Amino acid sequence: MTVSNVKTDKAAAAVPPVPRPATAAHIIKDDAEAIAVAHRLAAEFVKDSSKRDRERIWPVAELDQFSQSGLWSINVPKAFGGPEVSYATLAKVVEIISAADSSIGQIAQNHLGVVAAIRTVSDKDQQALLFAEVLKGTRFGNAFSEFGSKRAADFETKFTDAGDHVIVNGQKFYSSGALLAHLVPIVALDDEGRAWYAIADRGAPGLTVIDDWSSFGQRTTLSGTVIIDNVKVPKTHLVPGYKGYDKPTADGAIFQIIQVAVDTGIAQAAIDETVNFVRTRSRAWIDSGVDNAWDDPYTIQAIGDLTLRLHAAQALLEKAGHAIDRAVAEPTAESVAHAQIVTAEAKILSTEIAIAATNKLFELAGTRSTLAEHNLDRHWRNARTHTLHDPVRWKYSILGKYFLNGENPPLHAWS
Known part of the structure; x- marks a missing residue:
């Protein structure tokens, strides 16, 4: 662009x-x-x-x-x-x-x-x-993704060499954190099509950050538009990001594991809200034969099931973290693939429990839990929005290819 x-x-x-x-x-x-x-x-x-x-x-x-x-x-x-x-x-x-x-x-x-x-x-x-x-204490934001490209890794934002600095031009969206950042890493291509992080000052002339994020969930990530119009970035702040993916490194798994942790956090919040609501506000069902909602056998079973599934996701999350540690310390094709695979497994379970827990909240807590005064729908909205970051259906593909055919996952930030 x-x-x-x-x-x-x-x-x-x-x-x-x-x-x-x-x-x-x-x-x-x-x-x-x-x-x-x-x-x-x-x-x-x-x-x-x-x-x-x-x-x-x-x-x-x-x-x-x-x-x-x-x-x-x-x-x-x-x-x-x-x-x-x-x-x-x-x-x-x-x-x-x-x-x-x-x-x-x-x-x-x-x-x-x-x-x-x-x-x-x-x-x-x-x-x-x-x-x-x-x-x-300097905060990096992000200006990575572009709204109209065919695929997430297709970038039109480019930079040109200008001596001791580069000039960057383009436009970004989904720029979580850029509004309140001190420095904004911009993914931009050089003349060979390689992706770099051009880390611009948040107040650099030509860098415009707009609060136009309108999603129904993750409403305060402020993930709107960044306009990059002849923005100067010193070469000291030009990071060759492409090198993290032209050979096996843990970079992709690191970006992914943090996404997993956001989702297990949402699931934990939803389960905690469910337990609190059932214990303090919900009524026992008419046919249950019990006086308290927390004694309902179906509610008891459901809370047990949700908690078990959350603990399974958290266990894989911890396992993935240690696998990443090993891949960072000694990056090989095998160690990196293992970190990616365990992280993908955790991503599947965290997505499923985040959606299940935020949906089940209302079923178990009852009709009054939908009242606007409680705003409990924010957990479902957040889970549904955040888990769209990269599709879990492709995580199953990664796992199947790895375990069936010995094919390592692709090297990029979504794998």
Whole structure:
């Protein structure tokens, strides 16, 4: 897409950038602290999560708390001053936050994925520069996907060489986190058709971020349009993302495992809401012969079934995290494929339980659970929206080809 056909008619709706943090972010010391901090933040984020969804209130203060807590730098390598926690821990952190507010959990996804990509593809100087930013509390957004392309990996956004910087032109959508980011990684092609992350300053001239996300779910991910009109990006911030997929690396599985964690978080929230509603508001059915809804044998069975299925998804999520750890430490065709396969298995189960739990909530809690005052439909809306990120039907294909024919999964961010 050249500058002449970049659509700038919405540029008047541009949202101004948010300021950089005034103080450096905390640095998490280990996995246990990461989990403890996630629980502490989740306890705060859940309080107004329904209101934020209902009124579409931007989670500005919450994102500042989240990134300043140190949880946005937990996969920065120890060699550069980061905690380098296990990806099983990182996934658990995202799940905990997502159970409180799945939009906030999703906003961190692309930031954490880009941090992983920098580790994989950047040279030492670039790693030192960009990891220092992350450790300070700088947030990456994303400008990856394009609305009108034939396939998700087809990009029209391009950059041209201009000496010590590049000039980027294009237009993006589904740009979760870009509105409230400090830096915006833009997926753009060079003249050989290779995809790079051109990491632009959020306030760079020509970079327009628009709040036009209108989905019925994940309403406060703010995943709208980014217009890129002759945006200058220094070559120090031009990351060769394509190198993460021209040979086996864990980059794709890392992007995927975070999606899984968002969905298990949504499922956990829905089951918790169901139990609370049944225990405090629901009535026993007329033919049940019991006085309390929580003594209904069919409700008891259903809660047991949902919880079992959630635990199975969580177990695979943890297993996938450890498989990714091994693939990061020693990336081979075999270790990377194994990480992709276990993550795909977890993605299938997490999608199924997120949809089942958010749907079953109303069946078990009863008619009064549909009242607008409770806003419980936000969990179903969030699950239905987020699980569309990449189709589970293709995960079954990946598994079948691997186990039946020994065919490794393709190398890209959706596998």
